[in-house]
Every structure is written in C-alpha cells, then in structure tokens.
Amino acid sequence: MSDALPANNPPLNHPEIRRLTPVIAPGHTYESVTATISDVVIKRPLGLGWFAGFALAFTFLMVLTVAVAWLIAKGVGIWGINIPIGWGFAIVNFVWWIGIGHAGTLISAILFLLNQKWRTSINRFAEAMTLFAVACAGIFPLIHTGRPWMAYYMFPYPSTMGIWPQFRSPLIWDVFAVSTYGTVSLLFWFVGLIPDLATLRDRAPQKWQQMIFGALALGWRGSARHWHRYQSAYMLLAGLATPLVLSVHTVVSFDFSVAIVPGWHTTIFPPYFVAGAIYSGFAMVLTIAIPLRKAYGLEDFITMRHLENMAKVMLATGLIVAYGYFFEFFMAEYSGNKFDVFLVNQRLHGPYAPYYYALILCNILTPQLLWIQKVRRNIAALFVMSLVINTGMWLERFVIVVISLTRDFMPSAWGRYSATVWDYATFAGTLGLFTTLLFLFCRALPAIAMAEMRELVAHTSKDHD
C-alpha cells in the first residue's frame, strides 16, 4: 500500500478496506462454526415461520400434482399450444429453470477452481438450488412429450423394434446433457456433504438422527489419507463440472439455433444463453440467500461481501446478455435476410412487443443500478432486483420461443399464443416444488459447508495458532 490509511477515520470506500471486508465475521472458532450451522439441523425446533412457509410451498406443489394429473388424463390440449406454436410455456419454463441451476455449478466449480474463498459459505445451498431447479426443469420436456410414460424411448435401449434414438438431433443431445448435468450435480453435492454428514452423526442428540446421518456419512472419519483422495476427487469434479455447465446451456441453445426458424438460427445463441443462465442463477441465489441468512442467523457467514460480489457477477453477466440482444438485432440487419429483419422488427412492433419492452426494462435497464455501490449494499434493493431479473429472464425465453414461432416464413402459417390456466398452474406448481424442496433442505442438511468453513477459520486465524 503506497497511500497510508488514516487511523482515526477510515474511508469506508477505500479499496483496501473493501478488499479486507471479511468472508466470515471475526471471532469464529471451529466449534462456533460447527455449532451455528449444525444446530439449525439437529437442535433447533421447527418454528411457526417455517411451517407457514412450508405450507404455502406445499400448497403450490399440490397444484403441480393436480395440473400434471389433469394433463396426463386429457393430453397437452389443455395447454395453450397449437400449431404453429408447439413449444409454449413448457419450453420457456424448461429453459428458465435449467438456467437457474447454472449459478450453483458456477459457484461450486468455477469459483472453486479460481480459488475464490468467498464462495465457501454459499456453495452448499447454491448446489441444492441447482439440483432442485434441474428437477423442476426436467418435468417440462417430460410432460411436453404428451405421453410421459413413453419418455424412455429417448434413451438408447435395445428394443424389439430395433431402432435407436436419432443422435443427430439436438433434442437427444439435450437428454444426454440434462441427465448428465443432473447426475454430476448430485455427485458433487453429495461428495461435499460427506464430511458434514459425519459431523452431524457425531453431534446429533437423538439415536434416529445418528443412524440416518451415520448411514449417509458412509463411515467418514476424517483420515488424512481419505482427505487426500477426497480433495483430488473434489478438484477433478470441479474441473469436470466447469465445461459441463457451459455445455449444458449450449446444448439447450442448440435446440433453437440448429433449427432454421428466424430469430433462432444464430451463432450468438450458445454464449448468450450461458451468460443468461448464470445471470438468472445468481439472481435466484440472492433471492434464496437473503431470507435464509436472516431466518437462521447466518449473517456472519453470508456477509455483505457475498451479496455485493453476487451483485457484481449479475451486473457483468447482464451486460453480456445485453450484448447478445444487441447482436441479434445487428446480425439480422447486417445479414439483410428479410425473414430475420422482419422477425426483429416484430419484437419491437408485433403483438408481443410489450413482453419485449418489459424484458429490456427488467434485464438491461434496471440492473444498471448495480453500478451504484449503495444499491449493491442495500439488502432490500438487492432482493427486489433479484426478483426483477428472474422475471426478465423468464420473459427473455418467452420472447425467443413465442415470437419466432408465431411469425415464421409464411403469413398463412402465422398464429397467436396465449397460455391457459393449466399453463400457469404447472409453472406455479414447479415454483412450489422448488420452494418445498428448499424448505426441507434447509432443515434436513447443513445449508453451509461446515468443513470448508472450518478450513476458512484455520486460514484466517493462522497467526494465532
């Protein structure tokens, strides 16, 4: 440091002060970290707030079961889809949910490889969020097939018909990408949980808790030899999950860009889909983190620094997304392809223009407030911003799916799309599934990785050892 800091009145905006803003509040020991995080699971009684929230989430989950049961009974005709708009809400929601999952993997894998210590206290529930979002996402293509009991046709199994899936089709790539993503996310999450499950086994007061956590911990005893292999496996998984997460939304974007439909057939799709996925995912992490840290007194571990860093990631990925929107316009005009030119003008002036303007407002204009530090450090503002961005990213997928399908090459083939009550019920139902799983998760498993937090304590208190 060339310029010394004044001792009596430290400038809070000084870069050095901000660099040193802790990722864990001072004064914590191994024991205090373990106790704070594990007591939420094994000691703390379920409060009225938890029951109220869970009941609400569970109600929406029941809405999902009704909506899906009715769909299976009647067929996809209960939705607003019809030729030429065969995709509708199901695909919009699929892309939205799978995108949300991406932030969890980014936090747990990419930030791990980049040695970003601040990821430690948010990676566990961000990974849980990934799993639950992938579960919600997976429902949509499954029920959109119309005959979900035939979905196994998409997997290559030796059938008596002697035929195989079409491996040249992006839809089959999608099956492999999403199922691999779900599997690897689950593995990554579970491997991270093993030492924490051992901690819960050793601390749980009740016999049944000890037995459940004991079985799940696989007999983990913290041996140095085990840790050695464990760290190798964790590092390798992070290295494998990083290209995987980039490939998943790339493959999802191939579902669109490999087709020749105007507005879809463009090479900007893979990178801008990936950026959009991370954008919406970080917004969802904030939506969850802000109430979670408040409800369970985890402000010492999920500090202002975490919230501010996530806001910065949102700002950066939001700008990449804005660049993507701009280039869709630019390439359409520059190519001179009349269908592409017409399509981008339809976004501005067509029947769905209000959705497009709402999208620009949510995804490009509002997030510019994040340039201001006061906004990044205002928890209420961040929470509202995260909801706005999630809405914006949903609108983006709606604009992509619906506007292109309603206005393709021949005016005689044009159509209109409007969602029915069952479309909305299914979407609201998956929100219910997602929140139900989150409510169960935050009381059944440690929401913050305890072993990694202890490592952080060891690093920050090295001089006092």
Added chain:
Amino acid sequence: MQHREAQLYGVMAEFETVRQFLHAAEQVRDAGYKHMDAYAPFPVEGLTEALGLGRNKVALVTLLGGLCGGLGGFGFEYWVNVISYPMNVAGRPLNSWPAFIPVTFELTILGASLSAVFGMLALNKLPQPHHPLFNVARFKRASNDKFFLCIESHDPKFHLEETARFMQSVNAQHVTEVRDED
C-alpha cells in the same frame, strides 16, 4: 495375552491446534513409524507432506473413466448409425461425426465424474460403518474441532507403553489406547 493383542488397534493422541498437530505428525514420521494415520475435521494444508503420503490414484481412475465414457459414447453412436440400423437421412453420411460430439462429450464427463466419486470412495474403502476409532468417545470431535494422530498396533516399531510415552512427548493434549471391542 494373545487375545488382548488382537483387540488392540493402536494409540491415539489428540491435539488442539493445527500447528501442534502438524509438528507432531512430522515427529512421528521422523521417529520411523510407518503405520499411522491422522484425523482432522477439514483437509489440513501440509498434512499430506508431513505424513509422507505420495500421489494418489484418483486422477488416474478419473482419466480411465472419462476415456471409457468418451470412446464408449462415440463407439456406440457409430455402431447405431453405421452398423446396427443404417438410415439415409437427406443424404448425410452415416458416420456424421460432428453431430455425435455433444453426446460423446457428455458421456466423457459422466464417465469421468462417476469414476472420480466412486473411485475415491473405493480407494478409501468407504462405506465402512464400523471402525475401532469410533469406540473412543473423544474421537467424536475429529469431525468438529480436534485433531488426532493414531499409531497402529501392527507397526513394527509399535510398543504400547513406549509409543504412548512417545505420543506424550510430542505435546499431545490427551493420549488413549484404541481397542476393537467386538
């Protein structure tokens, strides 16, 4: 006496801080003990070196798993499209390999990840619900805030009293015998 020997697993020492723990691990290694292990609530930096552990095989297992996934994935797609059910789609080549890459890639990652996790567990001999160390009540804190070193009884240099005295001399907070009470 023979019976008692069979039940003895080793001598375990408990430490309060990372620094004492690492220092003791080095001393135990330098004293010539071979069969020992250290237990910590988080991966301690420098412990691998202090115990003199070499490279592990997880990366190799992962590489093999990834190769199986990738080659198997591409090989399967080739077999399906060229040998098992050749089908002319708009005159495209049967082996349209660029279109096979996404699935090949995903299966590479899947094979590597599965073998990284299950390989790590298998090399660690987990799951293993029973272990003599779990008989020691204090060992519960190995998953919380204490660090342990255990010299196992099948070490050629092991001698119950001498090893226990040696453990005291490396500043252990507490030294106990570990027995397998079957």
